[in-house]
Amino acid sequence: MTRAGDSSLVYSTDGGRTCPVCRQALGACQCAAAARQAVQGDGRVRVSREKAGRGGKTVTVVRGLPLAADALSALGKRLRSACGTGGTQRDGLLELQGDHAERVTAWLQAEGFDAKRSGG
Ligand SMILES: [Zn+2]
Incomplete structure (x- = not known):
């Protein structure tokens, strides 16, 4: 069962590899840059306290x-510094170590986001 477009890498006639998304040569492909610019959030900002991983630490x-990855990364850095904690950024969300939900919600609201507490 083969369908055009299913293969992850396509070889062009000159032997160079092309991007499966835009069909440009990989050297000319802008997909990764476009993905970094893509806004992932819907603007309804929710702040929740959750247990992370097997250790069950609170995050x-x-x-x-509603930010692209680069802007999200920059905001995350400022937010972690404001809370005096560490954390990560993944899949369009920010994760901070520890329970800072109230502080994070207030901080985001002060930054102009429509942030709400959600969950526990
Ligand atoms: Zn591409």
């Missing part, structure tokens, strides 16, 4: 920020 998770 504060921020979802829905």
Whole structure:
């Protein structure tokens, strides 16, 4: 069962590899850059307190920020510094170590986001 477009990498006639999404040569492909610019959140910002991983450590998770990855990364850095904690950024959400939900919600609201507490 083969359908055009299913293969992850396509070989062009000159032997160079092309991007499966835009069909440009990989060297000319802008898909990765475009993905970094893509806004992932819907603007309904939710801040929740969750247990992370097998250790069950408490983390504060921020979802829905209407930012591209680069801007999200910059905001995450400022937010972690404001809370004095560490954290990560993945799949369009921010995760901070510890329970900072109230502080994060207030901080985001002060930054002009429509942030709400959600969940526990
Ligand atoms: Zn591409």
